[in-house]
Amino acid sequence: MKYRFLTFFIFLSSYCFAQSNVVTDFKENHETALSLYFYPSTLRMINIERNLEFDEMIREIKKARFFKMDSGAVSKADLSKLAKDLTNIGFEEVMFIKDKDTDIRVWGKEKRNPELVIISKSDEELMLLEINGMINIAKIPKLTQTFNQSGFLDVLNLTGEKKKK
């Protein structure tokens, strides 16, 4: 009987960590130029202007990981494998944006806490953003108004600028 419980817990834990493993494996197999990890507390720290709308927008995000890589080091086969691995653990492509310079693919999985994996590929870089939870899109209208009125610390651009210097 106890083996049944053990098997169940092993299955449950492997299911919970499946998404992280796919993204982690991909990250570990490629050299990363920048890695950022966000938790509710650190996400709020980005908001140096203390904008309440921003806090509300990220309220439902439990965790986010951002990786930037040299896109030349990531082959088409690597990306196909990543897409296949995500599909195998229940993700489906929910959105894409394709233009001359960039190809953005959004993969989503619906659970009690939705999960998103966003892959943005341009000629220079590949960005991978994994979000556990959801961005509150209903906050975007008010937030964009505030964006125009006051400055926000854009952590991704800032780190990019620092690197250039």
Next chain:
Amino acid sequence: MKNLIIILITACIGFSANAQNDVVTKLFNDYYDDENFTKISVSSKMFELFTHIEPGDEDEEEILEAVSKLKGLKVIAADSVGNSKELYTKAVKKISGNGYEELMEVKDAEEDMKFMIREKDGIIDELVMVVGGNKSFFILSLYGEIDLKKISKLSKGMNIKGMEHLKQLDDNKN
């Protein structure tokens, strides 16, 4: 025999569901490999994911409710094409020839804009917006259950380039 009937019914349902977005999907596929055009596609699953968000106030509730009824979104956009007016005329002709009704037309010095809808049982199940500027061209197809009253708020919520044109629907009503 029973199985054959089930297969036929399923095929018919599948066909009618696909027919709804056929014209825009065809246009979308036509421009898919053209680097001058930006293509955006959002599936119903993405909209489903937003239903997990708890609304904070009435405005948010309205946006999230409108989003939850959507089944998809497709955008084709270009901002530096020489034959934008020609593309606009062709696209409008193709779409209106496929049973879409004209909802509104806006013309000014900079661009022409046309909104077309497709209705089913008194419910708008697709809204198509076509914009042709001096060098810009834009098609947006929003499908699912569409409430025009909420479309303006929705367009702000989606925050996709070009969707601000949807505000025209609300402005023209007031």
